[in-house]
Amino acid sequence: MSELRFDGRVVIVSGAGGGLGKAYSLFFAARGAKVVVNDLGSGLKGEGSSAAAADLVVAEIKKAGGEAVADYHNVLEGDKIVETAVNAFGRVDVVINNAGILRDKSFKSMTDKDWDDVFNVHLQGSYQITKAAWPIMRKQKFGRVIMTSSAAGIYGNFGQANYSAAKQALVGFSNSLAYEGHKYNIHVNAIAPLAASRMTETVMPQEILNALKPEFIAPVVGYLAHESTAQTGGLLEVGAGTITAHRWEGTAGVVFKADQSFTPTAVKARFDEICNFDGPVTYPTSIKDNDWVGKLEEARALATN
Ligand code: NAD
Numbered sequence: 001m002s003e004l005r006f007d008g009r010v011v012i013v014s015g016a017g018g019g020l021g022k023a024y025s026l027f028f029a030a031r032g033a034k035v036v037v038n039d040l041g042s043g044l045k046g047e048g049s050s051a052a053a054a055d056l057v058v059a060e061i062k063k064a065g066g067e068a069v070a071d072y073h074n075v076l077e078g079d080k081i082v083e084t085a086v087n088a089f090g091r092v093d094v095v096i097n098n099a100g101i102l103r104d105k106s107f108k109s110m111t112d113k114d115w116d117d118v119f120n121v122h123l124q125g126s127y128q129i130t131k132a133a134w135p136i137m138r139k140q141k142f143g144r145v146i147m148t149s150s151a152a153g154i155y156g157n158f159g160q161a162n163y164s165a166a167k168q169a170l171v172g173f174s175n176s177l178a179y180e181g182h183k184y185n186i187h188v189n190a191i192a193p194l195a196a197s198r199m200t201e202t203v204m205p206q207e208i209l210n211a212l213k214p215e216f217i218a219p220v221v222g223y224l225a226h227e228s229t230a231q232t233g234g235l236l237e238v239g240a241g242t243i244t245a246h247r248w249e250g251t252a253g254v255v256f257k258a259d260q261s262f263t264p265t266a267v268k269a270r271f272d273e274i275c276n277f278d279g280p281v282t283y284p285t286s287i288k289d290n291d292w293v294g295k296l297e298e299a300r301a302l303a304t305n
Contacts, residue, residue, distance in 0.1 A: 004226045007032035010089040011225065012082065014038045014075050014129060015099025017053025019197030020148075023214035024096055024221055025057050029066030031222070034089045037061070038071040038081050038099070044198055046101035046117050049074075075099045075125025082132035092133045094144045094225045097126035097170075102199060104159045115162045122148075122166040126173065134186075143186035144225040147174040151192050151237060154246065167192075171235055178233030187232035189224045192246075193217045194239030211240045252280040258299035 011028045015021040017039030029035045037057045041050030054070035061068040071084040075097075085092045101121045103114040130145055137143025152160045153167025174190040181188055194200070195217050196209035204212070220238050223229055235246040254270050256262045267274070284290055 003031065004222060004228065005032045006094075006222075006226070009033045009093040009227075010036070010085050010091050011094040011096065012036040012038060012085050012092060012129065012133070013096045013098055014081065014125065015040075016057055017041055019199065020193060020195055020214045020217055021096070021098040022057050023195075023218050024098065025068065026061060026064075027215070027218035027222055028094075028225075029061040029068055030064065033067075033094070035061060035066070035068040036071050036081065036085045036088065037068050038073065038075070038084075040072060040074050040099070042101065044102055046103075046121060076120060076128055078125065078128025078130070079132040081129055082136070085133075086136070091140065092136050093140075093142060094146075095129055095133050096146045096148075096221060096225070097129060098146075098148050099125055100148065100199070102160075103162055106159055107161045110162060118162040119166045119169075122163070123169050123173070126170060130177070134181075137181070137186045138184045141185050142227065143181065143184070144227075144229070145174075145177065145181070145186065145188040146221055146224055147171070147188070147190040149174075149190045149192045149235065151194065154192055154235075154237070174235075175233050182232065187224070187229065189231060189234045189236065191217070191220060191224070192235065192237040194237075216241050248284050249277065250282040250284055251276055252282065253295075255295060255298045255302060257303040258296065259303040261303075262299075 006028055011033045013021045013025045013035060016025045016037040025035045025037050037054045039054040041053040042048055051072050054072055058068045058070045069084060069088040071081050073080045082092055099121055101118060103118050105114055126147055147170040149170045150167040152164040156164050171190045174188050177188040194212055195214040196212040197214060201209060217238055220236060220243050224231060237244045237246060254274050256266060
């Protein structure tokens with residue numbers, strides 16, 4: 001099987017000065033893409049800035065014979081990052097929204113700034129870059145966008161209310177853009193990666209970190225970004241060489257009589273049944289998959305019987 005290549009494609013990777021973004025940049029450049037290596041060069045909590053991070057990655061790509069340009073803008077200035085791509089390479093084909101920071105704290109101690117800064121980098125930053133690239137992708141009828149979510153966003157995590165809320169928001173953002181991009185051949189997917197980086201090095205033992213190479217995330221990002229890939233609106237959890245796809249599962253549910261008997265006490269009496277995933281289940285894939293009108297008719301029919 002020949003390797004998927006990206007010759008002629010222009011790929012923007014945000015937060016590409018280290019960790020996962022660096023691995024993606026090297027990966028795409030080695031497969032023929034022209035890469036915009038964006039990084040503000042900030043610390044883990046978003047403090048400070050430096051051009052060195054992006055410059056080093058660009059130098060490594062060039063040394064290996066690849067094409068890349070450094071961009072030092074904050075992701076909040078997404079239009080300027082897209083401008084860098086257009087000025088250097090004339091187009092934008094792929095956006096990997098990857099930049100991120102952490103401000104982990106219990107919700108009780110979290111300040112408004114902790115909340116806003118995390119939302120700004122992850123959600124607002126992904127919005128700003130994608131918003132600027134979107135008209136270009138629509139016009140050329142091609143685009144691939146990847147949002148970086150997190151297991152913390154899917155499941156929640158102690159001390160990460162800000163981060164997990166922003167990461168789950170990126171899933172909804174991704175799913176909506178997948179609908180809007182479809183007819184323009186713009187595919188949008190979200191990944192929840194797990195990899196050794198400065199983000200995880202203090203919270204995991206070294207032997208596990210050794211198995212969680214950022215390079216093990218790049219193949220799925222490469223697949224999702226490729227022109228031959230039809231996948232859109234997906235959420236993939238990926239780490240240590242394993243990729244799993246996620247979808248929603250609902251219980252069959254309970255229909256109550258649509259009359260005065262529908263009270264909290266009635267809900268309490270059947271709550272185990274409502275939450276029973278051992279019985280029949282549903283796998284809704286869109287907002288239209290729940291037949292609320294049919295269910296209301298059923299509830300009304302029960303009430304009149
Ligand atoms: P990292 O800290 O190594 O990389 C993040 C990069 O983003 C840094 O180089 C940083 O300078 C840059 N950055 C921060 N704020 C920026 C801004 N405003 N503008 C431009 N660049 C900015 O972390 P990583 O582990 O490589 O994380 C990459 C992405 O993956 C993040 O979105 C993170 O939340 C997500 N993620 C990582 C893991 C993991 O296990 N490493 C797990 C879940 C999600």
